[in-house]
Structure formats: structure tokens, C-alpha cells
Amino acid sequence: MNVSSAKKYINRDLSWLEFNRRVLEEAVDPGTPLLERFQFLSIVQSNLDEFMSVRVAGLQAQSKAGYTKTDFTGYTPQGLIKRLMKRTAMMVKEQYRTYRELLKLLAKEGVSLTTFRDLHGDQKDAMTAYFNEIVYPVLTPMAVDQSRPFPLLHSKELYLAVVLKQEERRGSEEDEESVCAIVQVPSILSRAVPVPGRRNSRKLSYLLLEDLIKEHIGLLFSGFRTEAVHAFRVTRNSDLTPNEEGSEDLLQEIEKELRRRRRGLPVRLEIEKGMHGDALELLRDELELEYDTSDEIDGPLDLGFLSKFAGSLPNYEHLRYPKQEPVYPVEFEETDDILPVLREKDVFVYHPYESFEVVNDFILEAADDPNVLAIKMTLYRVSVNSVLIQALARAAESGKQVTVVVEIKARFDEARNIAWARQLEKAGCHVVYGLVGLKTHAKITLVVRREADTLRRYVHVGTGNYNENTARLYTDAGLFTSHPDIGADATALFNEMTGYSAPRLWSAFAVAPVSLRPRLFELIDAEIEHAKAGRPARVIAKMNSLSNQSMIDKLYEASQAGVKIELIVRGVCCLRPGVPGLSENIRVISIVDRYLEHARILAVAGGGDEQVYISSADWMTRNLSRRVELMCPVYDPGIRLMLMNLLQMNLRDNQKARELSSTGSYAKVTSAEEPLRSQFLAGDIPLWKSAGAVLASRK
Structure with missing residues (x-):
């Protein structure tokens, strides 16, 4: 058209x-x-x-x-x-x-x-x-x-x-x-x-x-x-x-x-x-x-x-949102050690409903564990008096190999990041100041531990920064895993960022600026083929911004092929939904509420074989072409279900969601269904965690 x-x-x-x-x-x-x-x-x-x-x-x-x-x-x-x-x-x-x-x-x-x-x-x-x-x-x-x-x-x-x-x-x-x-x-x-x-x-x-x-x-x-x-x-x-x-x-x-x-x-x-x-x-x-x-x-x-x-202002709590204290993830409630749990299963956390303390504890445990040989981490925006900085410094001082990729080009945090980098260098950490021409925006930590006659790799991949302050204000997803494919890719990614390794054929990851956009195109093209064959075909994507022209054009192509596309885009969206012959099958909503929606999640129907990914990247030109970004698959079927529940809750929000029209204007979503405010877990909705664990009080 x-x-x-x-x-x-x-x-x-x-x-x-x-x-x-x-x-x-x-x-x-x-x-x-x-x-x-x-x-x-x-x-x-x-x-x-x-x-x-x-x-x-x-x-x-x-x-x-x-x-x-x-x-x-x-x-x-x-x-x-x-x-x-x-x-x-x-x-x-x-x-x-x-x-x-x-x-x-x-x-x-x-x-x-x-x-x-x-x-x-x-x-x-x-x-x-x-x-x-x-x-x-x-x-x-x-x-x-x-x-x-x-x-x-x-x-x-x-x-x-x-x-x-x-x-x-x-x-x-x-x-x-x-x-x-x-x-x-x-x-x-x-x-x-x-x-x-x-x-x-x-x-x-x-x-x-x-x-x-x-x-x-x-x-x-x-x-x-x-x-x-x-x-x-x-x-x-x-x-x-x-x-x-x-x-x-x-x-x-x-x-x-x-x-x-x-x-x-x-x-x-x-x-x-x-x-x-x-x-x-x-x-x-x-x-x-x-x-x-x-x-x-x-x-x-x-x-x-x-x-x-x-x-x-003191004594005016009745004029504020009700207090909502983050809870510690239920998977770690019965133990003081995180790594043994990750040897048995992957764990998904969702901030701010679940505490960022679990991320701090992951690094602290690794820093103090005599069998941990190496810790590697990316830092983009770090809070003042960060526990993570102190833990990394202590790990280096104890003889562990600590590598930190500090992005000193993070806008408006440049001076703070330079100070952190120098502090880490003094403690003996190997500090890499990002890459020439690129910003390192990926959120990943790798812990290498000696166990019996082998080495095991533990990985945390997140959608948000390693910052305990913003983790109370932003919604972000994090995945803890010891999956060997993810561990191998994490090792390769750090080698690429710190050395001269050529881009590899990834087992699990898709990494910008080389392979992320092609992988996204590949996933959407597969949905197009599923739609043409009459199989389940759907794309649900949650992100901060969508402005890259080639990504928008690919979504238009999928819409015209009959793929149902639902986008949860908090901020900038350059795509026009609902244009006849172009984007009738695309719906776009934005949720603005108590917390800043910051998680990046992608789900595709896969012709019945559903796939879910978390990522650090928005679908913007800078993220796809000028940054080191990471998209990671979720292999655990239970965690995939949790993430799908999250996406469905967002899509059903009829209190704080606004829907984008083809004119570029937004209007509040109205629905005859029971009121649902996704950030407050309102109404009769599926919980993110199984076994009745509740991350936040119903309001």
C-alpha cells in the first residue's frame, strides 16, 4: 500500500x-x-x-x-x-x-x-x-x-x-x-x-x-x-x-x-x-x-x-500512595544462599514489587564465596553509596578476577560513573570504559564458580539498571539462571566487550548492534509465515520507546499478513496503529501510573510454541545500531507463564492505560470489564508467581 x-x-x-x-x-x-x-x-x-x-x-x-x-x-x-x-x-x-x-x-x-x-x-x-x-x-x-x-x-x-x-x-x-x-x-x-x-x-x-x-x-x-x-x-x-x-x-x-x-x-x-x-x-x-x-x-x-x-511534608501519608514495601523473592525465603537455588532452577524477579536486595545479595554472596573465581558486570547508572560497588571492590581485594564495564557516556551520570570507575580501579578491578562509538546499555552479571571438577556460570540478566534507588520507582524484570547456553554466551559477550573477540554465533543471546535487529526480524518473519499457514501468530512487545523506521515497517508488514500485534509502549511511539491496509491488526497502549514502566519484554506465538524474551533494548535506532544491547530468551516454562501474565495484565489495564489512535493522540482505555489497574494488581487477575505468592497488596 x-x-x-x-x-x-x-x-x-x-x-x-x-x-x-x-x-x-x-x-x-x-x-x-x-x-x-x-x-x-x-x-x-x-x-x-x-x-x-x-x-x-x-x-x-x-x-x-x-x-x-x-x-x-x-x-x-x-x-x-x-x-x-x-x-x-x-x-x-x-x-x-x-x-x-x-x-x-x-x-x-x-x-x-x-x-x-x-x-x-x-x-x-x-x-x-x-x-x-x-x-x-x-x-x-x-x-x-x-x-x-x-x-x-x-x-x-x-x-x-x-x-x-x-x-x-x-x-x-x-x-x-x-x-x-x-x-x-x-x-x-x-x-x-x-x-x-x-x-x-x-x-x-x-x-x-x-x-x-x-x-x-x-x-x-x-x-x-x-x-x-x-x-x-x-x-x-x-x-x-x-x-x-x-x-x-x-x-x-x-x-x-x-x-x-x-x-x-x-x-x-x-x-x-x-x-x-x-x-x-x-x-x-x-x-x-x-x-x-x-x-x-x-x-x-x-x-x-x-x-x-x-x-x-510530615504526617501527610493520607495524601500519598499507600506504602508498598518490596518483598524478598519467595524462591529464596527458605535459604540464606542464592547460588544453590540457581543450580536447581531459574528465578524471575519483578521490581519494585520484589526487592532489589536479591541482586545485591547475589553479588555479595559471590564476593565472599572462596570458590568464586570471577565476577563480571556491566554498570550503566549506579546509585549513590551503591552496595554493589563496595562488594565488587571487596571481591577484587580478596583476589578474585573482577571485570566491570562502566559506561562513562551515560547521559547526566558521566561524572558519577567516572568516580565509581576510579574507585573500582583502586580496589584492583579491571575496568573497561565502554566501547568507542557505542554505549554499553546491556544489564548483565556473570559469576564463575569452581564446583567439584568443573566450573559453573551463574548469570543475572535484567531490563533495568543496577540501581537500588530506581528499582523502587521503575518496573523492571530480572532473570537469575545457571543455564549453560546463557552462561557460555555471557562469557563470550564479556570477552567481546573487554578484548578483541569477533562477534560470535550466539546460542541464546541476540546482541546489538550486530545481531539484535536481525533476530527481531527473524522472529517477526516467522510469525508472518505462521499467519499465512493458519497457525497461531501474535507479537506482544513491551518497551519504553518505538521509533526505528525499519522495525515499524516490519510490524506493518506483519500486520498486513494477519499477525495480531499488541504493543505496550510507555513513551515515544512513531507507529500509527489502525491505518486501513497498513496497521489494522496493531494495537498500542501506554501505561502511566505510580511507577515508571521500564521493562522490555517480547512474546511471540511461534505457531503454538510460545517464546518469551527480556531485553535491555528499546526499538529505537540508537539501541539497535549504536549501543551494546542484550536480548535473552526465557527457557523456563513457568517463568514464561509469569511474563505472559504480566503482559496480559498490562493489556487489560482499563484504569491507567491510554490507547494510541491513528491520529497520534491518546485516549484513556474504557472497558465494561471489572476495573483493572495493572500496577496495583486490582481485580480478579492471575498472579505473577505460582503457589499463591503475592508480590503486592491488592488495592
Whole structure:
């Protein structure tokens, strides 16, 4: 069928904005607990910041370079920037409209964000004392004139633009020249400052730090009177472009790029509503914004502070989601040792319902076991004070061979990963800093143990990072196994990442950038043949994003052959479902709820011989072509059933699922069936574990 690109595909960046809108809908939804609604507003802000600093920045760079070709969805960089900024402005207005509504609801609960002028005398005195003792000493006024050039403004930091005039007037007020200065709002201090309450009052009041500084700004500029003070914020291009091929030391090259990131070109300017004309003119001149990417904000800039603010309020548990403590996997409840269990069977874990502690314990046990000879692991994003880092260091110090592939190009975690890498090297670990031209995104750990007269390999393969903090916030799958084929492939994969081994013919794995896409095509082609032969033919895939054109085209081909395709895509989806003659057999849903859906799972009918895989990879060009990614089969039939139950629960979700239409818009799934909220195990649904083990309470 001949369908134009614009009708076949949804633009990736416009699809991303639709995803962020779904996040915003959770903040708008009155069914979401009040303090969680503030959390979602904060997520909208942080998502938008990253989008601007990476995606929009990249488009601006293309436009500046004179690139005018259309992408496969039919957009030029110039045309796409205009459309993105228009939609972003609409989203920001809705974001702040929601913020004001939530403040009213919070005030009814006894918590308010107030202004300095609304405080009574004792409270003003207390806040003035806090300013003098805590805030004033860390403030640095930066004048802008001929002898003091415009300062370097850090990306995503909050600043105040101050317009001043000298106290001693030399002529009429109209003749006076104004001067400008800039004051950074210190991010080291809490943005929402608690205000002492009235006696015997249970109400809580908070004052925004920038408002406190504004009220006392005159103390920083003696001899001048303040004409205006307004907040502003700059977002810079934060994407790193290291010269990997020409660099002798990749670590030094990344560190150089991190320093360069501070001076990235400005992408977006956020200004407080009503900003003084002189200050605005100065900012626009100095920042040299080439596009109309300045937003006037009717409210406090950078709502990212709401996450910490809402999370720190005491005694308001009734305004949050019910606590849900992760449980330890039932397979290990009767033993203190993990490896003996894995000698007998494979074990599947699903975070955050099951505790990430089992992963830590797996590494800790291996580190302390005298019969373990080697531990090999990939690290992409690691939490602060990671137990895993300490365990790996201890294992190396005890004489074990410890190899760690640390991805120092993991965006916004580069500095932390460099610090971890150096710490591991000091402990005696062999550290590999990723591969030139590729990011190592695979999540895998290999433990080699001497047992009797042989060696046995134990493997953990996951869909998420080895990060205990995000494991409480993201849904991710993990597989523990001692299957010999998986162990052999794990050994080969680490040899390939650390040495000069050529890509092999894998027994179990499919590995990007060489074999993953061909393996996916092979699986889908097999479903096409099954459909043509009248055998069961189905593809169910769960992922974060789907944007690779060749993968989309292969799914279109399968749909036209009669294969039933169901996709659970949390974020970006460039595929258009339901287009006549193209994608009638494809359904796409997105689930946005309490936890970030992060697992990547693939199931194919196989003509009746069902196959299930877990993976680190989304179906994006970067994952399939520019990263080391891993897809692993699930051999255990019981675990395959668990994963199928998970997928079916997602597909039956009628509370937090939105379905994608052929127009590119999403609508909440409605169903006459019993309400089912897949993240809360609602309704009469199959459990993931057999023998009645429950991973989370029914709500």
C-alpha cells in the first residue's frame, strides 16, 4: 500500500510531548493522591528540561548548520522546532494552571506557600533572621557593565535579574540610566523555606527562597534603589559529542566534554511574568537566542522543587500512595544462599514489587564465596553509596578476577560513573570504559564458580539498571539462571566487550548492534509465515520507546499478513496503529501510573510454541545500531507463564492505560470489564508467581 510518510509515521519528538502530556494528566487527575500530583508536576518539569537540553538542542544545531532535509516523518528541523515550541507553551500553561489549583487544595489540608508580605510580624522577623544568617552569606551579586562582563549562567539554575538606579539622582528620573545585575538563587539551600507557625497552630507555611531574596535584595546593592527583580532560567545544550575515534584516552575526553557542557549554547529562556524590559533585552542580547524559545511563566520557575517539597511534608501519608514495601523473592525465603537455588532452577524477579536486595545479595554472596573465581558486570547508572560497588571492590581485594564495564557516556551520570570507575580501579578491578562509538546499555552479571571438577556460570540478566534507588520507582524484570547456553554466551559477550573477540554465533543471546535487529526480524518473519499457514501468530512487545523506521515497517508488514500485534509502549511511539491496509491488526497502549514502566519484554506465538524474551533494548535506532544491547530468551516454562501474565495484565489495564489512535493522540482505555489497574494488581487477575505468592497488596 502506498501511504505517505506523514500518514505512516508519527514524529518522535511530537510523540514525546504526548508522553509528557500523559504524565501531566496524572497531576490533573483528582483520583491521584494530592501530594503525588505535585510529584507528577515535578516530573513534567524534569522531563521537559531534558527534552529541551537534548532533543530541541539537537534540532537547533541542525537548523543552524543549514540542514533542511525532512526526516522520515516529513519534518524539517526548522518546521519541527516551531511546532514543538507551540505545543510546549500550551503544555506549560496547563502545568501552571494545575499548580495553582493544587496549591488551593493543599491549603485546605493546612499547608500553604505564602509570600513575605502575607506574614505577620514575628514571622517576618524570623524570616529576616534566616536571610541574614543563612542566605545572605552565600549570595553573590554580579553586576553587568563595561568592566564586568556578562557572567556564565549555569544551565537549569535559577537566577534573579535586578534592575537598579542610583540613589543620588543627577537629573530627571526619565534621564537616569538603569543598570542590571544578576544574583543566583543558591541551589544548595532548600527552595521552600519553612515559616515558623502561629502559636498552637497545626498549619504549615512555606516561603519560596527567591521571594525571600527579592524582599531583601536591597542589602546587596547599597547606594542603589531597586527598580525591578524578576526570576529567570536558562537551559543549555547538554548533549555530549566526544571525539571518541581521535581521543587517546576516552576518560579524559569525557571529562573535557563535561566541562564544555557548562558552556553549551542556550536553548531556552524562561522568564518570570512581567519581567522589566531592560533586563529582558540584556538577557536576549547576551544569550543570543536564535529562535523564539523564551517562555513567560506565570508562577515560580522550575517546578522541579515540588518533588522534594511534597516528599518532605510530615504526617501527610493520607495524601500519598499507600506504602508498598518490596518483598524478598519467595524462591529464596527458605535459604540464606542464592547460588544453590540457581543450580536447581531459574528465578524471575519483578521490581519494585520484589526487592532489589536479591541482586545485591547475589553479588555479595559471590564476593565472599572462596570458590568464586570471577565476577563480571556491566554498570550503566549506579546509585549513590551503591552496595554493589563496595562488594565488587571487596571481591577484587580478596583476589578474585573482577571485570566491570562502566559506561562513562551515560547521559547526566558521566561524572558519577567516572568516580565509581576510579574507585573500582583502586580496589584492583579491571575496568573497561565502554566501547568507542557505542554505549554499553546491556544489564548483565556473570559469576564463575569452581564446583567439584568443573566450573559453573551463574548469570543475572535484567531490563533495568543496577540501581537500588530506581528499582523502587521503575518496573523492571530480572532473570537469575545457571543455564549453560546463557552462561557460555555471557562469557563470550564479556570477552567481546573487554578484548578483541569477533562477534560470535550466539546460542541464546541476540546482541546489538550486530545481531539484535536481525533476530527481531527473524522472529517477526516467522510469525508472518505462521499467519499465512493458519497457525497461531501474535507479537506482544513491551518497551519504553518505538521509533526505528525499519522495525515499524516490519510490524506493518506483519500486520498486513494477519499477525495480531499488541504493543505496550510507555513513551515515544512513531507507529500509527489502525491505518486501513497498513496497521489494522496493531494495537498500542501506554501505561502511566505510580511507577515508571521500564521493562522490555517480547512474546511471540511461534505457531503454538510460545517464546518469551527480556531485553535491555528499546526499538529505537540508537539501541539497535549504536549501543551494546542484550536480548535473552526465557527457557523456563513457568517463568514464561509469569511474563505472559504480566503482559496480559498490562493489556487489560482499563484504569491507567491510554490507547494510541491513528491520529497520534491518546485516549484513556474504557472497558465494561471489572476495573483493572495493572500496577496495583486490582481485580480478579492471575498472579505473577505460582503457589499463591503475592508480590503486592491488592488495592
